[in-house]
Amino acid sequence: MTTATVCDPWIERLIHDGRLAPGARGLTREESARQYNDCNGLVASDQDFLYTPTQAACTVRELLVDIGLDIPEGARVLLTDGEGGSRCWSYLVELGQIDFACEQHRHITGESIHADPLVAALPWA
Structure with a gap:
């Protein structure tokens, strides 16, 4: 039995752009953004900070x-x-x-x- 995976277009776009890793497909938007910002040491004053x-x-x-x-x-x-x-x-x-x-x-x-x-x-x- 296969399980259908729902793809979030926002996450897919960021994966395609190279900003998120393919593993982000299993995360929520908020989790993806938090992980991206934490891994890159970004804060709101940074130009690359990621908001949902x-x-x-x-x-x-x-x-x-x-x-x-x-x-x-x-x-x-x-x-x-x-x-x-x-x-x-x-x-x-x-x-x-x-x-x-x-x-x-x-x-x-x-x-x-x-x-x-x-x-x-x-x-x-």
């Missing part, structure tokens, strides 16, 4: 509060190269807003968070 899309959305939500933008709890965070703001069930975020929020967060807390890994993990609208 859910982790990136939660982090962006928290960062945008620092610049006065409140994203509704149930809204899906999406990137846009147009005008940001609330759209139906989503909240569109501009790249510049993420960069500015990371910079302001560093000024407020002293903690550096690199914007590039957040942008890489979020889907586009």
